[in-house]
Amino acid sequence: MIYQQLGDVKVSQLGMGNMRLPTTGEGGAIDQARARAILEHAYENGVNYFDTAYRYHGGQSELFVGRVLNELPRDSWYLASKMPGHMMRYDHGRLSFVGYLAGEKVRTVEEIFQEQLEKCQVDYFDFYLLHNVCETSYDFYTNEDLGVVDYLLEQKRKGRIRHLGFSSHGRPETIERFLNWRDCFEFAQIQLNYLDWSLQQAKEKYDLLTRRNIPVVVMEPCRGGRLANLDDKIAAPLKQARPEASLASWAFRFLQALPNVKVVLSGMTTMEQLTDNLKNFLVPCPMQAQEAKLLETVVSALVSQVPCTGCRYCCEECPQGLDIPRLIALYNEMSYEPTPGLNAALGALTDKQHPANCVGCGACKRICPQGIDIPALMQSLAQAIAKRS
Ligand code: SF4
Ligand code: SF4
Known part of the structure; x- marks a missing residue:
């Protein structure tokens, strides 16, 4: 397993996302036996970074991950979870829930954080994130009266958070505005893969974070599995160049060529996915420039983009x-x-x-x-x- 320095700890470059655990049916409960086998196999093969969030699997992911990880020595794994502020609003002194939290009993930021610690059975989170800082959640997270970030910084001082960061699906300018508002975040999690490099301005986000010395944790490295399941015709140049390599390996090797990427989260639903992913993180095998050119042909085949260079x-x-x-x-x-x-x-x-x-x-x-x-x-x-x- 490749390990990278993130803050004061060495994390496995392959991290386990816990949003797409195997379930007992479409949208059903977590299949405890299969999910446990995947998590334990990942751990036994060197994965030490586990990512979850307040409402993954309808709130069951934190419970599951906490239960399984706590059977293992606490200093041998790192747990990341997230405050669901992207599904919360604060207006005229009143809190409310929106999106997938709409209709639930409203809890304060303090109550949610405490509940998360209890569900995960931990005294502290190694990594804790504001979930999806974006155009619609910006006002909630930066509301000075509510003081979400101040509260979390206080938890950090008390040792209940080791590293504070944020995830984002927002635009580069929103992320920059947020960083200008507060300069206290130690890492950031963004959607980054070779398709979104241009399509979702992931390059701009990566460059911005790198300029600000903020390490990157990647989510959606295969864009929800799409880049691991390309149409045969589109995948042909990749298969010709590396017949034995899986399509997912191209996505991972693209990321290994980016030095500021510290963790690549993969939501692994099957043991086969995990086994294939582990192979790609045994030793660094970053993509070479001419291989990256092949990926450009894949991107062009997937989506025809207006070729704006951003010169303004x-x-x-x-x-x-x-x-x-x-x-x-x-x-x-x-x-x-x-x-x-x-x-x-x-x-x-x-x-x-x-x-x-x-x-x-x-x-x-x-x-x-x-x-x-x-x-x-x-x-x-x-x-x-x-x-x-
Ligand atoms: S310069 Fe502005 S207003 Fe004029 S055509 Fe272009 S986009 Fe439209
Ligand atoms: S002038 Fe530059 S920024 Fe504007 S559309 Fe053309 S390429 Fe894009």
Whole structure:
């Protein structure tokens, strides 16, 4: 197993995500025997980083992980969990739950944190995260009256959190704004894989975090399994280059070439997935530049993207002040597959930022070095957004 320094501990580069444990049926309870066998096999083969969250598996994941890990020496594993602030709101002094927590009895941040410690049967979390800092959760996490981060920093001082971080499906500019608000986070978890490198601006997020000396924990390295199950035609160049290698290994080796990636979380549902993943983390085998070129062909086959380079020349010309490259990034993402992160970003567009504000003057198109028909694209994006609502 490859180990990496994260804060003051050495963590296994392959981490076990506990959001997709085997269940007794579609959406059913965790299959305790199979899930236990996977977790124990991961541990026996060197995995020491285990990630869960308040509501994974309807709240059962924390209970399961806590139960199994506590049969093992406490200093031989690291547990990460998350505050579900992305599903909470604070308005006029009142807390409420939204999304998948809507309808549940509202608890305070303090009550939730205490409940998590008890469910996981631990006195402290090795790693604790604000869950999904994004456009829709930003106000909750940064509300000074509520003081979520202050409370968690206090727990850190008391030794109940060893390392404080955050996860995010937000846009790079939202993450940057958040880091400018508070500079106290020791790690960040983002969705990062070779498809989202450009599609979800993961490169910008990775570069931003690296510039700020914040280590990266990766989630969705295979984009929910899609990159491990490519269509035969799309996968052909990869199979030709490395006939014995699994498709997942390409995704993992892409990440191993990024030095600031410390942990790669994989939600492993079967023993076969775990066994294959373990093979890819025995020794470092980072992707070489010419292999990365092959991945570009895969990405082009998966999604045809508008080739904006983010130079921002167009922004200087736009009389409406539109952030054109940002809107193009949303357009690209939308044309592939809607995600919760995309929905949050679209929902957070103000009237002034909306592509419907484009007046079709064409000043942007005249200056764009890539020859992108920006006015037409703004129109299509505005129509697509209108259709969704
Ligand atoms: S065409 Fe639209 S996006 Fe382009 S400069 Fe004019 S208003 Fe801005
Ligand atoms: S000028 Fe063209 S390439 Fe540059 S940011 Fe604007 S749309 Fe993208």
